[in-house]
Amino acid sequence: MSYFRAESLSLHFGGLKAVDAVSFAVEKGEILSIIGPNGAGKSSIFNLISRIYRPTSGRIFFENQDITEQPPHDIARLGIARTFQNIELFENATVLSNLLVGRHRHSTTQLWQELLFLPSVRADEKVHRRRVEQVIEFLDLEPYRDKLISGLPYGVRKVIELARALCSEPKLILLDEPSSGLNVEETSDMSFWIRDLKNELGVTVLMVEHDMSLVNRVSDRVIALNYGRVLAMGSPAEVQQHPDVVAAYLGA
């Protein structure tokens, strides 16, 4: 039984088949990349997993549990965190409070306890802050801790999104184009971090990416999509040489 599994997942908008009977599995502790030309349905698959869209048909399993009908906020509670292609941070809050929202799935206190700020709330807060501080150290975000998001450059925001996802201590992390908009140096930092996610934190990574050098550097396996269908699946080298993939990118 695979760790995470999508079974003939489909998403149709009227006649348009954004995702068409896609099946794949992610093994525990691997880095799986989804590649494909624009509009191939990569981000749609992510949005299906995090329940922003409701699948037309098909099922999603995580740790042997059917999560297809779970409400969106429960997906995070199960241990699946994600980042967004077009950064979705809380603009008018500090980096620290953004990261603390990432801890939301671990909060156990009741409203009335919080109103009085009982010792249990205070103790919880300290645990949250310690975890957040570990993530800040892991991703070198110390200089930005108390800054507002609205004043930060794009590259830093991208890292903060990753940090926020990590603060929830996920088992599976979905990275939607982690390198888009980053320069060469930042991309190489990102590739080291993604490797570290797997090796040091033991997080399973499912990633959508356009930058083939990053894909080659970090992925264990690659899935190529086009027009919502799976073209090829296998090691990065195999997939890149697959004739259908070459045709999809270069035109036959």
Added chain:
Amino acid sequence: MRFLFKTDYEDDIRLFPHSGYFVSYGLLLAVLLIAPYVLSSYLMSQLVFVCIYATVGVALLILTGFTGQASLGHAAFLAIGAYTAAYLQKYGVPFPVYFLAAGLLTGLIGALVGFPALRLQGIYLVIATISFAFIVEEILARWESVTNGNEGMRIKAVSLFGVAVSRDSPTFYFLCLAVLVLTIVGTLNLLRSPTGRAFVAIRDSETAARSMGVNVALYKVKSFAISAAITGFAGVLFAHKLSFISPEMFTLQLSIEFIIVILIGGTFSLHGAVLGAIFIVMIDPFLTYLKDDMPGIIAGIAATFGAGTQAAANVQSKVAAFASLNGLKGAIYGIIIVLFVLFEPLGLYGRWLKIKLFFQLFPLYKRATFKRQKIYVKSERNR
């Protein structure tokens, strides 16, 4: 300037980051405690209204400022609190009981209003809350067996431990002050715990909040309920201060006054609610003064510039007619909102922070420090 070296997570959690806060807030508290023995009875009465308006302001800040859900229905929540108190008092229920009951009932109704709000955003939510306010106003006028209709209800003085507390006594002022302080402390506690952060997350990006495990629907309803409950508590005090309540006191104009409280005070900090409340309570006597004295002053000026007695009297009556136009107050409020949104979106508290920074950095303060932020806010508005 003071630099804080943080050595413990507690440094980020505590409400007063350094000893300077104890001094300044201690002084403020001392001034507030001796105020009733120094100020005139008129100013004391205004100060009680400041406390009540600030309490509502804090409630509205939770909903609008921190959760991002606009509401023009808070006059209705205030009315529900006030009428519950008046009704229960009629049947001999003691003050602490009906005070709590009014807050709880208003909170419950707030939660019910929150449900339709889950599907509405921005201007549509504003329209929905306005209609809620109109419905409540209409019910208050028509449900005569409970609310006594348009004749209104009288409410007797607060009775605490068997002693009647007159609405002009220092004790009543201390009661209002205590409610305000408790509200502020409770709200600050909420904002430094998961619920408060979930509110802010919903305000800034619902998608991201959801993907971080925040149950957006639940927290929106919670925000409405908390905001309404606090407004209900304020409503009880409001009723006692006025000692007489009728439906036409809780109109749209009052809801707009509450919006002005937070818009002018500043929507990003609880300080804003207090500053805004001071502004709105103090502008009323100022406008009354202008209305009464302005015609005479302008006529006087006209006379010194050589206008004849007849002409001056003419000017005076024209200005007086203008000053007593219906809805002029509403128009002035509207202009104030527009000017603040355009030129000081961060409100009075934002202005205060700038002034403070000026003195902290003196003589190195640059005018451009806040320029970027201002441009950002302006471009955001065009989205």
